[in-house]
Amino acid sequence: MIPIGRNLKIKAARAERDMTQKALAEAVGVSRQTMNAIEQGDYNPTIRLCRAICKVLGKSLDELFGEEEEHEGSKV
Amino acid sequence: MIPIGRNLKIKAARAERDMTQKALAEAVGVSRQTMNAIEQGDYNPTIRLCRAICKVLGKSLDELFGEEEEHEGSKV
DNA sequence: ATATAATGTCAAGTATATTTTACTTATTGC
């Protein structure tokens, strides 16, 4: 419910591996809607889920979840 | 409820800064019991809370939450 | 030995992450 910022890094990492949201969700043991909500920044996964996502996508926590993503707007 | 493994890295990082659990909890905006539970591995913080902890302790996500801590036992 | 602060733990409640079902809107290929 609290907006967090879209996670485009996951989307990109998925693209690299040609994985669909559904496929990633299944690989990670979570519902498709949950994966979507995370990419949309609609909430705030647990560290465990983050670790699982990183493992599947072959990225580090810092790479995928390191910085809060931009919050829309405030661009010149 | 699901055991996760104690997080000794947080404890160590706290020690480096001579910070008490209470102090860290306050700095991070969470209850003392929650911080304790996380260090005890009694649950599974949100990525947001992890980020806040890292910020206060001056460590990266990978440093503090990178690998699942050992699960007790299985040592020669 | 006795204060005092730091830590560990438990139970009951509240907030919120996650699921399920279901419907809509892209997107891609035929």
Next chain:
DNA sequence: GCAATAAGTAAAATATACTTGACATTATAT
């Protein structure tokens, strides 16, 4: 165009992160 798959969104239910308050234990110091 049409079918099929991928992605976005929503509401109601369930699981679990987190709070509050209280008490027990382990340091640390005087």
